Each structure stands twice: as C-alpha cells, then as structure tokens.
Amino acid sequence: MTVSDRPAAPPSPPIDEVGVNDRVARFTSRSIKKEAKVEALRLALSMVDLTTLEGADTEGKVVQLCNKAKAPHAVLPDLPRVAAVCVYPTLVHVARAELEGTGIHIASVATGFPAGQVPLEAKLTDTRTAVEAGADEIDMVISRGDFLAGRYDAVAEEIRTVKEACGDAHLKVILETGELGSLDAVRRASDIALYAGGDFIKTSTGKVQPAATLPVTLVMLEAIRDFYFATGLKAGMKPAGGISKSKLALQYLVMVKETLGSDWLHPDLFRFGASSLANDLLMQLTKQATGIYPSPDDFSLD
C-alpha cells in the first residue's frame, strides 16, 4: 500500500483526560522486578535514539556519540546496540561514515526543525539533503501553526509531500504535543500524521516543555492501534524528551505491552528519543549484573 492509497483520516474520537490519567496510573503501579526488569532494560536500550540536536554540534561531537552508540559500555560486553543516532542534516555524513555496517540507523531531523516555520520548499530541501547524505530515518515536525489554525488538510498534505521526498527513508512525524493544548488535539494530530503516511509518530522535539508524557503517549498509542485495526498497517511510536530515568522508560514499555501488545515491543516500532536515558539504563543493568550501584562517573558522557 503506498501513501497515496491510504484512506482519508476518519473523524477523531473524543478523549477524556481524567480517564486517560486513570489508565496511566494503572501502568505506573506495575512492579517490574528481577529477570523481567533486566529484559526490559535491555529492550529499552535497544530502542534508544541517541540524540544530539544543539546549535553547538560539531563533527567531533557526532563522532563521539556514534562511538557510544556502537559500544555503550565496555564493562558489559553483550549489550544490545542502540536503535539509531539522531543528528541535524549537516552532520548526517559524519554519522554515516562512523556507523557504516553497524546496523545502527541514522536519523535526521528535518523540515525546519524545531519550529517548522520555513517555506515548504526549504522543508523539502532539508529532507532531501538529509536523505542524500545517508539518513534512513527522517524526523519531521508538523506545522503547528496550520494545525492550531484549523488547516488540517494543509498539515496532512505537507506530511504527504515530505513522505514522498523521503524516498525509502522512514518518516517520523513530530507532533510537538506540548504546543497542541489538549489530548483531543493530540489524537487528531496523530490521526492526521498516520493517515498521511507517517511510519512513526513522535511526541516532541525536545525543545518545548512539556515534552513526552505518559498520558500523551497513551493517546498516541491508541491512535496507532485504531489505525492498525482500520488499515492493517503497523505504525511506530517515539516519545521524545524528558525520559531520562530507567523507571520511567519501563513504565512506557508497560504501557506499550498492555496497549499494543508484544509486536510493538521492538525497535522497529517503538523508540525512545533520549540522550541521558542510555546512561541510566546502563547503570541499572550494571546494578542488576553486579548487585552494586556504580557511580555516574563510570559511564561516558558523550
């Protein structure tokens, strides 16, 4: 099924915030111990998109990040690798050279990240540049201005156009939920992004607060589930920003397990957009392996 074959987005259902919070409270009360915890920590590590998105990013910084992606912690040799490294388009070539042959994906933000307030032509150039430099995943931002002004068709059309510009690269659509104002809007934006061709939907750029939250992610997971039931297509989910602790990451995995099931407990369909989470996961894995909490200084800060 190509993007143009996807049906138009159906009307989005209402979302009740109180009920969403009640459901989330059930996830956060799950107790994850022992072997279940180790399995989940490893799984979470394999889902991390190691990210650097600063104005101050340099080639050296990206090289260091890629080295971390390849070997996150020498003390624990049989760790899973992270899912991807995520950088700005101008630095994609550096990541590509570093990660050649590792199987680690190269993600690039594009389309005038993070505000998206640039002309469509610039967004497409941004996207094509990143893909040509070797990115196989594009994290685009939606036009929140169009969305909040009620121009939903324009939002959808732009996503379709960017998806075409992606070619074979997977498209993650960033909704920037912290700017959307309600869970109803989050659901509507999710439906628009899914039906317009997003392979993943993603909460946030990380530049706006609040970034990813459990209630917002639940609403997006339910949109993914309903999209799957309607079309048979499995879209992925990426909460990004604000997830720095293992305990919270595990709560996300509980939510994925109980909302979408184990097909989605895989880096092909679920990612964490986080940079500091990796070290906390490594620390918890070390604790589980040795019984002793290591020092934060034992882990690289790349």
Next chain:
Amino acid sequence: MNDDSPTPPAERRLRLDDGWSYAPAPEGTDHLRVDSSYGLFIDGAFRASSSGETFSTINPATEEPLAEVALAGVEDVDAAVRAARRAYETVWAPMAPADRGKYLYRIARVLQERARELAVLETLDGGKPIRESKSVDVPLAAAHFFYYAGWADKLDFAFPGRSAHSLGVAAQVIPWNFPLLMAAWKLAPALACGNTVVLKPAETTPLTALKLAEIVRDAGLPEGVVNIVTGAGETGAALVQHEDVDKVAFTGSTEVGRQIQRSVAGTSKRYTLELGGKAANLVFEDAAIDQAVEGIVNGIFFNQGHVCCAGSRLFVQESVADELLHKLKDRMRTLRVGSPLDKNTDIGAINSKAQLETIRDYLDVGEGEGAEIFQPACELPATGYWCPPTLLEGVSQSSRVVQEEIFGPVLAVQTFRTVDEAIKKANNTPYGLSGGVWSDKGAKAFRVTSQVRAGVLWANTYNKFDPTAPFGGYKESGVGREGGLHGLAPYLELTAPGAPAGTLS
C-alpha cells in the same frame, strides 16, 4: 512498519498475552503480626466468648487458616451492648465534642501509620489485590475518620436551626467486601455524633476489624465506646434484635436487609440499610470509548466485582457496540488474575467458597438463558477460589443474570438505541444504588443522571469514593445515606434549637 503488506482484516490482533511479562512481585508479609487466636473486644479488652466457641478465618487465595476467632453468642452480645450503654452514659455523651474529635483524629493517624500492615492483612483475609487495599481501602478508611473527626464539634452547624443530640448505642453489621473501610464508614460518623458502638464484622473477614479494635484500644478510647463482636448471621441477629440498641446500621445483602427491617418494625430503633445493587453503566456513541472501556473495567472488576455499587449491567449504544466490546475484550486480556499479594495482580481471589459457588451457579444460569460467555485465557492458581473476568453477551432485561446481583467479576452486556431507551432500561431493576454514564456531551450526561433513579451516578468515571459524598440507595438498594453531611443525620436526633432530646423536632 511495512507499507506494502497490510495485515488482512481477519488477522488484525494484538499480541497481548505473550512476549515480555512481569516477574512475580509479592508484597512482603514479615512486618505483619497475626495472632493464632482473637477474642471479642468488649469494654476495652479482648476476651473469649462465654461459650468458648470459635471459628476459623482463612486466606481465600490459599485456603489456609489465618486465625481462630471467638464466636459471640447472645450473652456476649448482651455484654457488649451493656458496655456500650455504660460508656455512652458515663463518658462518651458527656464528653466535650471537641475531645471526641481528638480521639477520631488519633484513630485516623494510626490508620495511616499502620497502613501497610492493615493493607496486607486485608488482602490476606479477604483476597483483594494488594494494589487495591493499599490505594483504596486503607487510605479511604483513614479519610473517613479524618472527615468525621472534623464534624464532631460542629454538629449544630451541620443542621442550622436545629439542635443535634446523640442517639445512644448503635448496632452495626458490616459485610466482607470492604471490611476495614466499612468499619470506618460505620464507626466514624457514629462516634463523631456522640454514640457508642457495637460492631459485627463479617465471619469471613474479621481480622482487620479486630486490628482496628487494637488501634482503638491503643488510641486510648474510653472502655466500652467501641465494642467488636465476631460471628456469623446469628451473632448479627442477636445484636440487631437487642432491646437496648437505639440505632441499627447494616450493609449487606437485600435479603438480610429485609429480615432486619422486619425485626426492627414496631420498635423505636432507627435504621439505615445499604443493600444490593445491579447498576447500569450506560455508554453513548459520543463517549470517549477507550476511557469508557477503562471505566467499565473499573466498574465491574474492581474488588472481583464484590462491590454493591459495581457497574454490573453494561448498556452500549448499538452503533458503537462492536468497537467497544472488541476493545473491552482486549483490555480484559491484560488483566492479571492471581495471588492477591502480588503487586501486579488486578483481580484477586473470590472472598469465600460459598461466594464462588454463587457466582458459578449464576454462570450456569446465564448459559441456560442463552448467554454467550467470554473469559480471557488465564492460568488460575491450583488452590483458592478464583473466577476470571467474565462477559455475558446475548442477554436481555428478562434474564436472571441481568436482574439479580451476582456479586462477582461478571458483566452482563446489552445494547440500546436511544437515550430514552437507555434510561428506561437502567431503571428497569428492583435496585437503585448506583450507575454510570459515558458521553462527551454535558447536556446528555445531566439529563441521564437526573432521570436514572440511583443514589450515586458517575459521569465519565466510575467507583470514585470520597468521605464528603453521600452514598446510599433507592428502592431495594436500601434506606438512608452514609458519608458526607447526610451521613451524620442517621446518628442524630434533631430538635428545635435548645430543646432537649426526646422532644418532637
């Protein structure tokens, strides 16, 4: 993520029961002291029953005995009522109301301090998931004491233009579904209003009430203000029928409620009855469906469905029935049935063998009535009393499983077409305790809640409790209200300002 090969419609299923799963996470029990035997708590001290008879209370999840408990006979009940009368006349009624309040605050604080111990004991004795006893039963019990402690010295302000007088000795009989919480519901307003109490917990779940007796004693309450007698129906009958009781408060089955009503007829005893229910949970097509599913689950599977206000009749508007039931079944697949002490357990043990048999009988009845039974696959422990979460589809208002209270994790599902039909069917029951409405339209929610005849109606949520909110039923669901300002009235006589008790109000 593969755009080229959508899963065919028939194969679109979520893998909710395999893959990564949670390891056992049992709550520790080392901190809990359970004595091998418990006496009756009469006049400030524990004592054996006059007959020496005892009964066992067991853990319904393992069928292992937890303790032997004294069986109170008529003589013991009489001793308890006499102790309560003496305490009423000599200490509690004369006491400054603010001081009564201080005792209640003290009980509330000790309940909080010993919350973990009480939660574990409640789960051991009754079978409810530790998640619920920790997050609902114990905190709410403490909240009731805190709330009514505040009223103790403000009763004249609760009923402006009236003078409030205590009644005397209250006989209180409580059920096995929320043992500690029901004890709190009963004791807190009675004591705040200046009455003394003889309380009888249910025979399958006496232990947290006896723990509460220890707390009452340790809090220094004057002897005889609170008395707790344990036993089964005969003990309860002796208590309710005792001639020196001024007020009867009962929570339990409608059948026993009728017996109590008969026994107090022609006496001066006041009474409140909180009885059964068969609540309608109405889901309209404009509802937030995923959140409605969560509310349905919370409405019927909370505490294994052993809840008088459980949303046990689901009505779904036909236009969204398929979608909602599909999602409900998926959600039921994620419910974990098993050891109540496991922190991840959603549905614990059925409270007793007798109750499990009742539930099973109703499932047979339902099958005979043509119900289609859905239960998710789940592994049940080899010992103990268990019932998986259950849907009965294809039933109608004429079915017994729709009309009668099952008191288990069993949900009868029906559809409707219009708002009027939903309201009519919701009211088409001998009960009237509670109900739920799910709609994104405020006007519709208000219309429905004003026309469904039930004491408590929740809109876009279910089973939310708070000590400030009155609770009680219409029709065969009972008489009187508990909780909130309204919950004071049954424990008071209201007279003209300044007029003594016994004068016409």
